[in-house]
Amino acid sequence: MLTIDCRMADHSGIGTYIKNLVPRLASRLTSLSLTLMGAPDSLRRLLVEYGATNVSFLPFDEPIYSIREQLTLPFAIPRSTKLFWAPHYNIPALYPGRILTTVHDICHLAIKDVHASPLVRMYAALMFRAVRRRSIKIVTVSEFTKSELVSKLGYDPQAVQVIWNGVDDVWRRSRIADGYREPYLVYVGNIKPHKNLKRLVKAFQRISRQIPHKLLLVGRYDGFVSGFQDLDELMPCDRIELAGELDQDDLIRTVAGASALIMPSLYEGFGLPAAEAMSCGCPVLAANATSLPEVCGKAAFYFDPYSVDDMAGTILDFVRDEGGQARLKAEGYRQAESFDWSRAADQLCNLVTDII
Structure with missing residues (x-):
């Protein structure tokens, strides 16, 4: 047994x-x-x-x-x-x-x-x-x-x-979410300290006036010691939205419709959201730390997760680089076949x- x-x-x-x-x-x-x-x-x-x-x-x-x-x-x-x-x-x-x-x-x-x-x-x-x-x-x-x-x-x-x-096959059969008129970047994960949301919020604030995108934060935050004094800290402007937990169908459509998934984590044993994003054609911007380079390979733009400047610069470079966006999408499909x-x-x- x-x-x-x-x-x-x-x-x-x-x-x-x-x-x-x-x-x-x-x-x-x-x-x-x-x-x-x-x-x-x-x-x-x-x-x-x-x-x-x-x-x-x-x-x-x-x-x-x-x-x-x-x-x-x-x-x-x-x-x-x-x-x-x-x-x-x-x-x-x-x-x-x-x-x-x-x-x-x-x-x-x-x-x-x-x-x-x-x-x-x-x-x-x-x-x-x-x-x-x-x-x-x-x-x-x-x-x-x-x-x-x-x-x-x-x-x-x-x-x-x-x-x-x-990666579940349903990610590879994804449909894009409705309801978001403007382009958006998405973070998927629980709001825990090692997920590095504080630096992501600061990085987005730094460049928010230079890009048309919103930042959508998807994941559970109730019951976690988040490192934020108040959840309002996550939403310093109306360009950042706390979406909370989504069911699988809504999550897949939301990620598939994003301009990019951002993984700013200080530590990941695998980084499943990155693999799922790649499998549905969503480019990935990731920390150059722990397991993420192993999982994403050539299919990501990388940044130093401890540097707000580097994170902000990488996001800005990605948004302005249409050729890079197309390359990451194609590389992502290939990389996701490993999972x-x-x-x-x-x-x-x-x-x-x-x-x-």
Whole structure:
């Protein structure tokens, strides 16, 4: 039996990872029983179109990053489990069985100025030590994250396998959004400190009178320590709009209709919004840091994420460079072909089969 911690299936980021890989695993590993731990009703909906009959559901709702999950999860995992897959680094450290762990990034440790909470950093440090000690194999979503584990945390490179994320095919069949009469630039992501929204807002303010574009900020902001004293700081003029969370259809149409997607992040383990944007023909302007050059390749204009001047200059250069816009769009289509959830599922299935 393969048991999977699916508690984060409804989250952004890791939730997208779970939603795309777990159903594909179930449809491929037909000779293996799967137990999904989380909210059964939500997980059943996730598997409807795949018609998998080898899956059972185990209710488990202890909060992530908590002492309670560490005390209860090891004992909730069925005894017949041959392999437990943790799609995030919060593994059950006391579980005696075999663990496969996916690590998306080490952001909680890597960006000290942003994630300054001693408690958060201590928890992350303890868990990453447990991941290194207890995991029979570790999957990372980029070569960058693998290099972080090896160089900063002393992981054995032979224990780590890179499996890139994919892009849902619906992005490649996108339609452009209605409702925006003027051109716009778009940011997609949660409003967290390492996403670097403060510098993006300052950069846009600096050039807003020189371009006709609006800046549209898409993503969840409730419940996050954003680094802004007030959300009004994100909207210093009527050219910046907080769109909040969008459903998938609206998100795809909005990105497809943008002049460019901007990713100013100080740290990304993969940068899925960039891959999705490229797949629907939206050019990308990205930080020249962490995993983003790996994901975007030649299909982006890059800037220093710590420099407001460089970010503003890159945006301005892009808007004025029609030839560059066309080149990035064409390069983006080619680069996005590297990211396929079915390919990722095949690689993960092979890994699970080898372990079991």
